[in-house]
Amino acid sequence: xxxxxxxxxxxxxxxxxxxxxxxxxxxxxxxxxxxxxxxxxxxxxxxxxxxxxxxxxxxxxxxxxxxxxxx
Amino acid sequence: xxxxxxxxxxxxxxxxxxxxxxxxxxxxxxxxxxxxxxxxxxxxxxxxxxxxxxxxxxxxxxxxxxxxxxxxxxxxxxxxxxxxxxxxxxxxxxxxxxxxxxxxxxxxxxxxxxxxxxxxxxxxxxxxxxxxxxxxxxxxxxxxxxxxxxxxxxxxxxxxxxxxxxxxxxxxxxxxxxxxxxxxxxxxxxxxxxxxxxxxxxxxxxxxxxxxxxxxxxxxxxxxxxxxxxxxxxxxxxxxxxxxxxxxxxxxxxxxxxxxxxxxxxxxxxxxxxxxxxxxxxxxxxxxxxxxxxxxxxxxxxxxxxxxxxxxxxxxxxxxxxxxxxxxxxxxxxxxxxxxxxxxxxxxxxxxxxxxx
Ligand code: FES
Numbered sequence: 026x027x028x029x030x031x032x033x034x035x036x037x038x039x040x041x042x043x044x045x046x047x048x049x050x051x052x053x054x055x056x057x058x059x060x061x062x063x064x065x066x067x068x069x070x071x072x073x074x075x076x077x078x079x080x081x082x083x084x085x086x087x088x089x090x091x092x093x094x095x096x
Numbered sequence: 097x098x099x100x101x102x103x104x105x106x107x108x109x110x111x112x113x114x115x116x117x118x119x120x121x122x123x124x125x126x127x128x129x130x131x132x133x134x135x136x137x138x139x140x141x142x143x144x145x146x147x148x149x150x151x152x153x154x155x156x157x158x159x160x161x162x163x164x165x166x167x168x169x170x171x172x173x174x175x176x177x178x179x180x181x182x183x184x185x186x187x188x189x190x191x192x193x194x195x196x197x198x199x200x201x202x203x204x205x206x207x208x209x210x211x212x213x214x215x216x217x218x219x220x221x222x223x224x225x226x227x228x229x230x231x232x233x234x235x236x237x238x239x240x241x242x243x244x245x246x247x248x249x250x251x252x253x254x255x256x257x258x259x260x261x262x263x264x265x266x267x268x269x270x271x272x273x274x275x276x277x278x279x280x281x282x283x284x285x286x287x288x289x290x291x292x293x294x295x296x297x298x299x300x301x302x303x304x305x306x307x308x309x310x311x312x313x314x315x316x317x318x319x320x321x322x323x324x325x326x327x328x329x330x331x332x333x334x335x336x337x338x339x340x341x342x343x344x345x346x347x348x349x350x351x352x353x354x355x356x357x358x359x360x361x362x363x364x365x366x367x368x369x370x371x372x373x374x375x376x377x378x379x380x381x382x383x384x385x386x387x388x389x390x391x392x393x394x395x396x397x398x399x400x401x402x403x404x405x406x407x408x409x410x411x412x413x414x415x416x417x418x419x420x421x422x423x424x425x426x427x428x429x430x431x432x433x434x435x436x437x438x439x440x441x442x443x444x445x446x447x448x449x450x451x452x453x
Contacts, residue, residue, distance in 0.1 A: 032403075034402060037397075058169065060296060063391075075391055076395070
């Protein structure tokens with residue numbers, strides 16, 4: 026198993042490096058096709074589980090989900 | 097109107113070719129390009145130096161001057177078809193280029209005024225995200241991507257692609273000049289972004305290749321700089337800005353700032369473009385480029401602003417104003433282009449200088 030590195034971004038997504046699959050909160054497994062991916066933590070992305078930049082439009086800071094689960 | 101994929105050239109190969117010498121020229125570009133079709137020699141070099149002494153006055157909105165600069169810069173990328181490669185390092189070429197650059201940079205610095213200092217102050221006192229917001233507030237975009245999403249016609253959509261193509265067909269290249277000049281965490285972050293831009297090891301997935309395929313599927317010539325004759329000065333100026341920032345080590349933080357600007361302002365416009373493409377009924381594969389950019393730029397924005405520019409300014413705090421110059425000048429020229437496009441499109445006029453499809 027490779028090391029997975031997580032980098033939370035202020036008010037934005039969680040950057041995930043080194044994962045092959047991302048498992049969302051409902052247990053769905055999403056293949057990871059790039060070396061680093063941004064996982065949405067604001068819940069508003071239309072590309073979930075990935076961030077699509079929508080968090081920047083949120084006027085009120087929403088509570089960010091601190092994690093998903095990687096495998 | 098029905099879009100038919102461009103069949104003149106296969107998608108994979110034309111990008112390899114050096115662009116041909118442009119047809120639509122003015123006095124300076126004409127004189128320069130006539131000299132460059134000969135091999136380097138003393139007479140031509142003397143004439144190029146003489147041209148340099150005649151560069152005076154504003155160049156920012158002068159298509160002839162910007163086209164000349166673009167062609168001289170292209171010698172550093174892929175060269176021009178039938179132009180001797182040795183011109184790349186000819187002192188006379190560099191003298192002419194330097195004269196154009198000096199006017200260009202001075203005009204840009206006047207136009208952005210105090211914004212680079214504001215960017216530096218805000219980034220130090222509050223944070224980088226807020227520094228970008230300060231530039232955005234001072235230079236708000238005209239909302240061209242929202243217009244494209246809702247209202248652009250197919251012809252306007254094609255004009256948008258052609259306007260973007262001068263950069264997008266060499267996407268990421270101007271910022272790659274920074275790689276050997278950076279050190280430490282900022283370099284790691286830049287290469288992480290560029291690796292993705294260049295396809296992350298997957299054949300055919302370079303963003304420039306995806307863009308070429310999008311052009312082809314939208315009935316346009318995907319050849320590198322194929323539409324050089326059609327683009328107005330605002331397109332040439334914003335391309336020249338990137339290369340100027342990239343090629344001058346004293347402006348290193350500027351090209352880093354410029355990349356961070358691009359990565360942090362492209363996610364939402366690309367979303368609008370994807371909607372527009374679907375609304376206009378272009379082939380589904382032509383939308384891939386925009387979908388890819390929504391996802392990629394959401395990642396790149398964080399890496400570019402925090403890991404790259406943030407790390408560079410942590411290691412070189414005195415560079416913040418130069419970074420601010422790259423950011424502000426980039427925003428200024430992007431907005432100028434968008435404003436001109438919107439004005440033409442709203443008035444039902446073409447933006448480009450030639451019909452493209
Ligand atoms: S965190 Fe970016 S869209 Fe949700």
